Amino acid sequence: THTFNIMINVLCKEGKFKKAMEFVGVMEISGFKPNVVTYNTIINGYCSKGKIENARRIFGEMKVRGIYPDSYTYGSIINGLCKEGRLDEGVEFLDKMVENGLVPTAVNFNALIDGFCNKGDLEKAFGYRDEMVKRGVAPTLSTYNVLIHSLFMEGKDGTADSLIKEMEGKGMKKDDVTYNILINGYCQSGNVKKAFELLDEMLVEGIQPTRVTYTSLIYVLSKSRRMKEAADLFEKVTRNGVTPDLVMFNALINGHCVNGNMEQALSVLKEMGRRKVRPDEVTYNTLMQGLCRDGKVEEARRLLDEMKEKGISPD
RNA sequence: CUGCUCGUUU
Numbered sequence: 448t449h450t451f452n453i454m455i456n457v458l459c460k461e462g463k464f465k466k467a468m469e470f471v472g473v474m475e476i477s478g479f480k481p482n483v484v485t486y487n488t489i490i491n492g493y494c495s496k497g498k499i500e501n502a503r504r505i506f507g508e509m510k511v512r513g514i515y516p517d518s519y520t521y522g523s524i525i526n527g528l529c530k531e532g533r534l535d536e537g538v539e540f541l542d543k544m545v546e547n548g549l550v551p552t553a554v555n556f557n558a559l560i561d562g563f564c565n566k567g568d569l570e571k572a573f574g575y576r577d578e579m580v581k582r583g584v585a586p587t588l589s590t591y592n593v594l595i596h597s598l599f600m601e602g603k604d605g606t607a608d609s610l611i612k613e614m615e616g617k618g619m620k621k622d623d624v625t626y627n628i629l630i631n632g633y634c635q636s637g638n639v640k641k642a643f644e645l646l647d648e649m650l651v652e653g654i655q656p657t658r659v660t661y662t663s664l665i666y667v668l669s670k671s672r673r674m675k676e677a678a679d680l681f682e683k684v685t686r687n688g689v690t691p692d693l694v695m696f697n698a699l700i701n702g703h704c705v706n707g708n709m710e711q712a713l714s715v716l717k718e719m720g721r722r723k724v725r726p727d728e729v730t731y732n733t734l735m736q737g738l739c740r741d742g743k744v745e746e747a748r749r750l751l752d753e754m755k756e757k758g759i760s761p762d
Numbered sequence: 763c764u765g766c767u768c769g770u771u772u
Contacts, residue, residue: 455763490765523766529766701771
């Protein structure tokens with residue numbers, strides 16, 4: 448069953464729900480019963496693709512089959528609803544899980560808090576932070592990261608700082624996500640110096656920068672017209688064992704485009720091919736926009752055809 | 763074996 452669940456998870460993450468359901472059939476025929484994890488995997492797959500109604504259908508189905516939803520099941524649905532901005536429904540589900548005898552976990556609260564943060568309702572976000580504490584659920588590092596993220600993006604650095612102090616007072620240390628939030632915040636406001644200072648601090652603290660970190664740094668360097676440094680950074684980290692992903696490539700391509708170097712941008716596209724990273728609509732949008740701005744409308748047309756050939760839908 | 767927080771184009 449574990450092995451089937453792992454395969455079903457892969458299919459769901461790729462959005463291949465038909466195949467995933469076929470697999471459930473195969474596992475039953477082979478004598479393995481789908482368990483709560485199997486259902487949770489499918490429900491989460493649907494939720495993370497924004498197909499909440501499908502998730503709710505499976506949610507009903509599992510109950511009929513005598514499998515009881517747990518905090519993961521509810522968590523996936525709450526998160527899916529919150530991501531869609533359907534916060535009151537998210538809150539309803541949290542209440543519903545309590546009615547069904549489950550105790551909401553920090554993860555469940557964090558999903559709601561993040562939802563309210565993304566709505567810009569910090570009042571309610573902090574309200575649920577207080578609520579979780581009241582119910583005896585301790586805020587986690589993710590809780591802090593969620594709150595720090597929205598405070599920092601809103602420019603409320605002081606409040607963000609005091610939250611960091613509070614968190615450290617509880618014995619939690621800034622992790623890679625915390626640093627990425629701070630670094631990216633400075634990158635978005637074009638503060639190269641602060642961003643790199645935090646990178647240094649991160650290294651001193653023994654925290655490994657991630658692709659996310661490098662993407663933010665490449666972004667700020669290219670916006671600051673320091674494309675050479677951006678490209679050098681990319682080259683250096685990939686040489687040192689970081690496998691660039693789609694987003695990192697897209698940031699680099701965008702940098703070349705913004706800095707008017709379409710030849711380099713296109714050669715990065717080729718490098719993606721060599722490294723077996725599939726370009727997506729962001730890649731093509733970026734390149735086509737760059738080419739058009741450069742007056743190379745014909746080349747842009749060619750790329751549009753190429754993306755259609757690859758089955759990527761243009762917008 | 764499954765759920766929460768950070769990065770790229772418009």
